[in-house]
Amino acid sequence: MADESPTLDLLERLAAASDRMTIDALSRQIGLPEPLLRLRLAKLVARGWVDADAEGMSYAIGVAALRPISAYLSADRTARLAGPILNRLRDQLDETIRLVRLDGPEVVCLASREAPDDTAGPMVGRRFPAITAASGRAILAARDPAEVEAIITAGVEAITSDSVVERAELYAALADCRERGVAYERGELVPGVGCLAAAVHVDGLPVTDAISCGVPLARLTPDHADDIAAGLRRAADEIAIALLG
Known part of the structure; x- marks a missing residue:
């Protein structure tokens, strides 16, 4: 063969x-x-x-x-159940909401609900370094520390001038996520754009998924960030409950 x-x-x-x-x-x-x-x-x-x-x-x-992307998403229970929840959160916040999944040292976008003023374009199938993306950090904050250590030891590439690459700062970002229940990154993947994300925690299962919201930093005020964080946490809980149903 x-x-x-x-x-x-x-x-x-x-x-x-x-x-x-x-x-x-x-x-x-x-x-x-x-x-x-x-x-x-x-x-x-x-x-x-x-x-x-x-x-x-x-x-x-x-x-x-x-074809394989469509087949994968059609068969994926999380993507199906999350759809209506992502729609509601997009409408509530008037911001783009995405569902992502950990795949090795990267996260891949499984679903996206774009806001009317979204300029990023289609993201389904796009991959990003997990340790840099807010969605990846939200997931990694709940994963085995050895897995995180392996990713950091392999080397963290700076995507923008604001990317965090130092080990101590990366671990601090993960610790902050565990405390707040939401991960943050500001301009580390796309200049001028911040992102918040919350992991989907399903009892008894390893954390693999998160939902995220990217917003231009010019309008990511503290109040708006708080509203987004609260919405992401609620939506992540709704997805987890749906998966247990």
Whole structure:
């Protein structure tokens, strides 16, 4: 049986890329010679998993990649039950609300309910470093300390000039989350945008999910932050109760 790892690596690279990728860039990153790479790309393009430009010189993830995402979300009980709760919180706060899940050292967005003035665009499927994202911190604050230590020891990359990377500060942020029940980050992932998040705690189960709310710092006043924090905690409790039902 042929080794499918390079094909999976190829799809993952394209899915993570912020723009189209050239043959040269893909060849270097995947480690495949160009003729073999073109052959694999041609097969993926033919089945819709990859999109090629007219000249066949640059590539992006294709529309067929939505199929497994849709299937996963349709089968995921948390995403289904959280939907109406996310809708209500979005309407109450007039802010974008997202459901995220821990996946290794990252969090991935499972669902998003955008506010009318949201400018971030579609986020479902997007990944962020768990230790930097407020949603990731909310989850990690309830996880095994050894797991957190492994993530920090592996190295924390600064995403913006405001990103916290020092071990003591990261642990302080997690401790603050455990005390408040809500995690905060201000401009650490997106300049000028703050985020609050609350983890979903289901009795007897490890914490894997959180709901978050991102707001431009210009209007994230202390009162508004308090309202968001209270709303996130209530919504996270509602999701946990629904999951136990």
